Amino acid sequence: NKQVIFKQFVEGFPKESDMAVKTSSISLKVEEGSNAVVVKNLYLSCDPRMRFRMKHSKDPGFVSFQPSSPLEGFGVAKVVDSGHPEFKKGDLVWGTVGWEEYSVIKNPESIFKIHHTDVPLSYYTGILGMPGLTAWAGFYEVCAPKKGEYVYISAASGAVGQLVGQFAKLMGCYVVGSAGSKEKVEILKNKLGFDDAFNYKEEHDLDAALKRCFPEGIDIYFDNVGGKMLDAVLLNMRLQGRIAVCGMISQYNLGQSEGVCNLMNIVYQRIHMVGFIVFDYFPQYSKFLEVVLSLIREGKIVYLEDIAEGLENAPAALVGLFSGRNIGKQVVVVARE
Ligand code: NDP
Numbered sequence: 001n002k003q004v005i006f007k008q009f010v011e012g013f014p015k016e017s018d019m020a021v022k023t024s025s026i027s028l029k030v031e032e033g034s035n036a037v038v039v040k041n042l043y044l045s046c047d048p049r050m051r052f053r054m055k056h057s058k059d060p061g062f063v064s065f066q067p068s069s070p071l072e073g074f075g076v077a078k079v080v081d082s083g084h085p086e087f088k089k090g091d092l093v094w095g096t097v098g099w100e101e102y103s104v105i106k107n108p109e110s111i112f113k114i115h116h117t118d119v120p121l122s123y124y125t126g127i128l129g130m131p132g133l134t135a136w137a138g139f140y141e142v143c144a145p146k147k148g149e150y151v152y153i154s155a156a157s158g159a160v161g162q163l164v165g166q167f168a169k170l171m172g173c174y175v176v177g178s179a180g181s182k183e184k185v186e187i188l189k190n191k192l193g194f195d196d197a198f199n200y201k202e203e204h205d206l207d208a209a210l211k212r213c214f215p216e217g218i219d220i221y222f223d224n225v226g227g228k229m230l231d232a233v234l235l236n237m238r239l240q241g242r243i244a245v246c247g248m249i250s251q252y253n254l255g256q257s258e259g260v261c262n263l264m265n266i267v268y269q270r271i272h273m274v275g276f277i278v279f280d281y282f283p284q285y286s287k288f289l290e291v292v293l294s295l296i297r298e299g300k301i302v303y304l305e306d307i308a309e310g311l312e313n314a315p316a317a318l319v320g321l322f323s324g325r326n327i328g329k330q331v332v333v334v335a336r337e
Contacts, residue, residue: 001026003100004314006065010054013253013322018054019071019315026102030083037087037105039077041097042337045125046308046318046330047073047159051252071099071318076114076124078337084108092117094124099314101334112285119296120305126159126329127296127303128289130278134246135163136288137281142244142274143220147172150214152233154200155224157184157304159329160246162192164222166301169193173220176213178229180324187327191302206232217241225250227258234262234271243273253322304328 005020030036050073053065065071075097079087087093087108095111097103105111114124126132138160139145151168155161156177165188168175177188178200188197196213203209210218210232217238223230226248233243251257266273281288295301306326308317314332321330 001100001102002311003070003098004311006054006067006069006071008067009056009064010051011255014051014054014319016315016319019318021312021315026104028080028102030081030104033083034106035084035108036082037079037084037093037108037111038081039093039097039103039105039111040080041075041077041101041103041334043076043122043125044097044099044314044332044334045074045129045131046314046321046326046332047130048247048249048252048321050318051322072096073099074125074130075334076121077103077111087111087113092121094129099311099332101311116289116293119293122305122307122331122333123296123303125331126305127163127301128292131159131329132163132292133281133285133288134278135160135167136292137278137284138222138244138246138276139164139167141281142276143222143242145171145173145220149173149219150216150238151175151220151222152210152214152218153177153222153224154229155179155249156188156194156197157192157327158224161222161224162188162304162328163301165192165194168220169195170295170300178209184324184327187304191304200229207235210236220244222246223248227251227260231260231262234260234265237265237269237271239269241269241271243271245273245275249322306330308332310334 002023005022010018076094079091092114093111151173153161153164157179165175175194176196177194180201185197185199188194218236219241221233221243223245224247227250306328317330
């Protein structure tokens with residue numbers, strides 16, 4: 001069983017050498033009397049949140065990756081044996097799996113059966129999985145959007161951002177995204193239907209860039225990056241604006257987070273700034289799935305994926321999230337069937 005092993009706790013930016021690809025043996029049969037499920041992993045999801053589990057924590061409620069054990073994350077898999085009444089051999093599932101060819105799922109509450117296979121299976125790591133639900137809940141529930149509002153999204157070409165932008169366009173909003181390369185900016189404007197986009201790495205003055213894109217200010221900011229960008233956005237929010245704090249990837253690898261100076265604007269502009277965690281919205285998954293599957297089938301929404309082939313390339317794919325190497329949702333293919 002080929003595995004991506006977590007070698008050691010990480011400080012600063014994660015490196016490929018914090019992980020190693022090794023082979024071990026595994027029984028593909030469920031033990032008598034156990035309700036475990038054995039799966040063959042097909043697609044693995046690279047998620048920024050995996051960085052949190054790479055750090056050592058004294059908090060008993062926090063589950064770090066275990067050194068010398070495989071990493072874990074969301075994935076799509078096929079059941080090869082099952083002691084659980086809800087799963088049988090051949091079922092396709094998505095949920096939490098190990099970064100390895102085969103996983104024994106001891107807690108099958110963390111996997112969900114896939115019923116719709118007329119879309120790419122890898123979509124259950126992205127648009128139809130955790131990042132999709134994040135975009136959906138974060139935009140529709142947290143941002144409370146209205147037609148015609150001015151919407152800004154950072155890390156806009158990624159797994160979550162590209163969907164928030166498309167949802168906002170479907171709602172009739174004016175949508176601008178930022179991303180870290182010229183190629184990503186072109187994709188935002190030409191493939192994903194954003195009204196405008198800019199490369200934040202080429203802007204010396206983020207406040208000026210936002211004023212250029214939003215002369216009348218921003219109603220909704222979907223924050224994926226935090227830090228200096230959030231500070232600049234606070235100078236450009238309209239009255240009663242909303243900020244959905246989805247994540248702050250610019251801060252995850254810093255020993256100490258950067259300060260944000262313009263918080264007083266939250267008071268002046270009566271801004272609602274709300275953090276949210278996708279797991280609180282899992283009870284709404286079936287409603288979300290129905291809506292987003294229809295949008296995909298009707299061709300009203302597209303989804304960009306960046307596919308890395310094989311477990312050998314998984315460490316580089318994961319680390320690449322923090323340098324912006326990925327264009328779209330970063331997926332690792334372990335096997336296609
Ligand atoms: P992406 O697919 O967007 O990949 C990460 C992207 O972040 C990179 O491609 C890069 O794009 C950008 N980035 C990396 N480092 C920096 C930096 N220092 N400054 C600015 N941008 C940077 O990831 P996801 O869509 O999966 O996740 C987006 C955000 O959503 C993350 O903050 C994540 O933690 C959060 N999240 C929150 C959830 C929740 O429940 N609240 C659930 C899921 C995700 P670029 O080239 O544009 O710089």
